[in-house]
Amino acid sequence: MMRFVAVCSLIFAFICSAQIVSALEIAPIEKAALRAKYNIPQGKDIYERVCSNCHDSGVMEAPKFCDLTDWKPRMLLGMEHLVKHTIDGFNNMPAKGGMESLTLAESSDAVAYMVDQCLVEPK
Numbered sequence: 001m002m003r004f005v006a007v008c009s010l011i012f013a014f015i016c017s018a019q020i021v022s023a024l025e026i027a028p029i030e031k032a033a034l035r036a037k038y039n040i041p042q043g044k045d046i047y048e049r050v051c052s053n054c055h056d057s058g059v060m061e062a063p064k065f066c067d068l069t070d071w072k073p074r075m076l077l078g079m080e081h082l083v084k085h086t087i088d089g090f091n092n093m094p095a096k097g098g099m100e101s102l103t104l105a106e107s108s109d110a111v112a113y114m115v116d117q118c119l120v121e122p123k
């Protein structure tokens, strides 16, 4: 009987967490909106000067550029979340990629460039 209860609560927890994941999908990022809001060429320049140091190689477990297995769940959290983690820092990710002199706009442009490059448009 105890085992039955344990299995049931596991199934229940699984269903609940599946619902949380799908709730996050309400913040999809659209390419057109991204390009309208951010300066992608400037973001590319900053990516190449600063962010590529870690994100090209994946050093310190940085999510590699356009490695969708790593990026998709992050992108589902939306731009606001990614920009916030870039500006404030997040675990091994230093604030503004360690380049304190970057403005908020420059930091978010770099995020937008990374997302824009690997964003696969839904068919």
Ligand code: HEC
Pocket (backbone or CB within 6 Å): 046, 047, 050, 051, 052, 053, 054, 055, 059, 060, 061, 062, 063, 074, 081, 082, 083, 085, 086, 090, 091, 092, 093, 094, 096, 097, 098, 107, 110, 111
């Ligand atoms: C010193 C290495 C390093 C540099 C330089 C760096 N990052 Fe990161 N970045 C990381 C690591 C490590 C993570 C993974 C953090 C984690 O998920 O625990 C990360 C994660 C991220 C994330 C995902 C955050 C999330 O919420 O999942 C974004 C977006 C990001 N970096 C953007 C940038 C941008 C933009 C730059 C350049 C301005 C940059 N990074 C420079 C190491 C770096």
